[in-house]
Amino acid sequence: MTEPEIVELVNKVFENAFEIEKEKIKPEAHIFMDLGLDSLDIVDLVVELQKGFKIEITDNEKLREIRTLQDIYDFVSTTRAEMGK
């Protein structure tokens, strides 16, 4: 999976599972301040990312550092690489 494909799939998660308007979905968008997610929504985000990318997310430390959509793209990319995908 290429970087643009990861970006597209993550964006789709935000569009479909969170019904966030396309215009708001930008790499620099802050998921808490700009998109209105809270710590509990992260649970749903993790479920959707696991489903979409067929990965297992267990690293809570890295998850806690996520602030922007770009952080999520990087997080997914790293997790996939660690899983040898």
Added chain:
Amino acid sequence: MALCCAVTVLAENNWHMKKLKLIYLNTTFYLLFFLASALIIPTLSVILVTARIFISERLFYRYFRRAIRFYGQVVVRLPYPLVKVRYEDMSNVDKSVPHIYVCNHNSMSDPFLMSVFPYEMVQVVNVWPFSIPIIGYYARLGKYLDVNNMPFEKFLADAKTLLDEGVSIAFFPEGTRIDGAEMGSFHSGAFRLFLETKAPIVPVCIYGNKKIPPKGSMWLHPGTIIVRSLPPVTWEEYQDSTAYVVKSNVRKRIGEEIATMSEGQ
């Protein structure tokens, strides 16, 4: 020149009148508030503690929450006629089943306004209401939920138990009061509970109390408060959605209704 002086005098008189009104409102309200609290709280406490000997725990809590409602009704009426409160129930809910009430949060008066609802209800509140002497103690005794000081799983389990017992739960999902006209972003706890328990959500719009009292102050200002309940949101509509989607839609409905209410004023 004479006209100019007359206008100045009138403006000054108007300013003095407003100030006097404010002093009158706050003096009478707080005096009556302390008197009513000193009379009602100990009297109802003695009655309830005595009754507990003869009634079941469940019945005790039902009467205890009814006592809280009675106290709320008294407090909400104290500043009348300078502060008028109007309840508009457009929800048409089945009162025999518990609901999740989701309200916007303007002022310290919101928990009092919500306590008047004619159902057995507890509120999910921030830390500060629990720190009010006596009232905070009674809120804790009535099993009001302090979402900030308990793990979410424990909160969810307690909230489910309350709904199972037929007790409605009121949320202020903004968590804290926001300065200015805008509503704050919503936390998703109420909506997660909704998806898990299927208890319908009743959106509630509180309008007109941003200055009764304003954030960071105890001064009440005259005005009219409207508390409007909207038709419920049902689980069937959102069974395949995330809590985020429910919260966004409920927030939008409350925001649109408040905009309509402000146009009507």
